[in-house]
Amino acid sequence: MAEHTEQEKREKLKGLVKDAKIGMLTTMTTDGRHVSRPMALQDVEFDGDLWFFTYSDSDLVAQVRVNPQVNVSFSDGKQNSWTSVSGTALQTDDPAKAKELWNPLLKAWFPDGLETPNLTLVKVTAETAEYWEAAHSSNVVTLLGYVKAAVTGKTPDAGENETVRL
Template sequence: MSNDPTSVADARARVTELIRAARICMLTTIALDGRQVSRPMGLQEAEFDGDLWFFAYTDSAKLRQIRVNPEVNVAFSDQRHNSWVSVSGTASESSDTERAKRLWNPLLKTWFPDGLDTPGLTLIKVHASSAEYWDSPSSTVVNLLGFAKAAVTGRPPSPSENREVTY
């Protein structure tokens, strides 16, 4: 990747756009026995400035795992737009009540029935160290035709855009 500041800023802006479009992700932590464990999470703030925010219960397995090993990965997949984002970073628990108020969405009552007064409600903050994205502007049909052509010709299909960004 170019070290050109404009190029870096553009890549970061693209990561933000792709994350905003996907919204649902898989948060991967390291279990106490060393296994990687992933679970779906709903992103609470789409303005990605290097930090991702999620609501959770303080006694959840994911928070116990983060307390022992804060290194995590957050993976987004947007099948509609043929794009994927992988964010590596460090997670921590946050009891920032003002941020929780700003991030709260009434749909969250499904998981946290008492709203912001739900006992044990907390925030998980993931501070990104790097992100990588794959963005294919073509439709699924065009991509499949590209793969079929590659299988016949032995040459790789036209690449989608793939960039890595550090924070």
């Protein structure tokens, strides 16, 4: 397998995050438990920052105030790819950024749009990321590869795995 440059890995990561759209944002509670919740990614031009809308009085905001280290994982079943982004979260009230990122579909969660009481943004500044891409785009081909590996005792070709510093 050919070595990829850091820029190639960043571009690949950017595409995987953009395609996934929904991430599982994991925070830590004050008693040390990890909590994950699905969040719709708002910034489609991933540049190392991930943006999410939430409520300022949510558990998410309270948790990142105490422990800002978070993880956001993405899964794209169509492409058989998985991405894990680690970084630092910060709650921010930025009306200009909120207006820039607003999508009418968000009214399902925030019925008054940008005027929704307690509407806020959480910005995750990515520090490192890891992604996995299956060697085959078909679930059937991937499954057959695992079955063959189980029968023959040889490790399957699980695809590409890269770590990216951001």
